[in-house]
Amino acid sequence: xxxxxxxxxxxxxxxxxxxxxxxxxxxxxxxxxxxxxxxxxxxxxxxxxxxxxxxxxxxxxxxxxxxxxxxxxxxxxxxxxxxxxxxxxxxxxxxxxxxxxxxxxxxxxxxxxxxxxxxxxxxxxxxxxxxxxxxxx
Numbered sequence: 070x071x072x073x074x075x076x077x078x079x080x081x082x083x084x085x086x087x088x089x090x091x092x093x094x095x096x097x098x099x100x101x102x103x104x105x106x107x108x109x110x111x112x113x114x115x116x117x118x119x120x121x122x123x124x125x126x127x128x129x130x131x132x133x134x135x136x137x138x139x140x141x142x143x144x145x146x147x148x149x150x151x152x153x154x155x156x157x158x159x160x161x162x163x164x165x166x167x168x169x170x171x172x173x174x175x176x177x178x179x180x181x182x183x184x185x186x187x188x189x190x191x192x193x194x195x196x197x198x199x200x201x202x203x204x205x206x
Contacts, residue, residue: 092185093119093131099196105203114178116169125203127179130166134186138163142186 097120100107108121118128132139138159139145147155170180181199188195 090131090133090185092133092188095192096120096129096131096183096188096196099192100200103200105200115172116166118173122203125179126177127181127203128173129181129183129199130170131183131188132166132185134184135159136162137166137184139184139186142184144186 097107097109100120100122105122106124108123110117110119111121114121114128116130119131120129122128134142134144135146136159137145138147147159170182173180179202181202183195183199
């Protein structure tokens with residue numbers, strides 16, 4: 070059973086942003102500070118990547134562990150209340166992610182997925198490694 074009421078859970082979930090999350094903003098600020106220019110949440114691309122770097126033919130998705138069911142992560146699990154609803158919703162998110170990544174790769178884009186929990190643990194190291202991967206295709 071969930072530790073909070075369904076009304077409280079609903080209120081909590083309604084406060085979660087779909088874009089411009091704190092971690093997304095930090096990623097973009099870091100890239101900008103290093104001289105990279107990009108588009109954000111561009112609707113022209115499958116899945117509306119959080120960052121599009123046309124010069125490098127690279128897109129970045131900054132995924133929240135809960136919403137994208139990060140495997141082997143304590144945050145990437147289904148809530149204990151309304152299990153059927155959440156299972157369907159979150160599994161659909163994962164399937165959509167896979168579909169979007171394949172479409173982008175088929176179009177010649179490099180797809181980078183950054184996970185919220187990993188960025189919180191070692192932001193600078195992950196961002197440096199990410200930037201190193203921008204070498205032209």
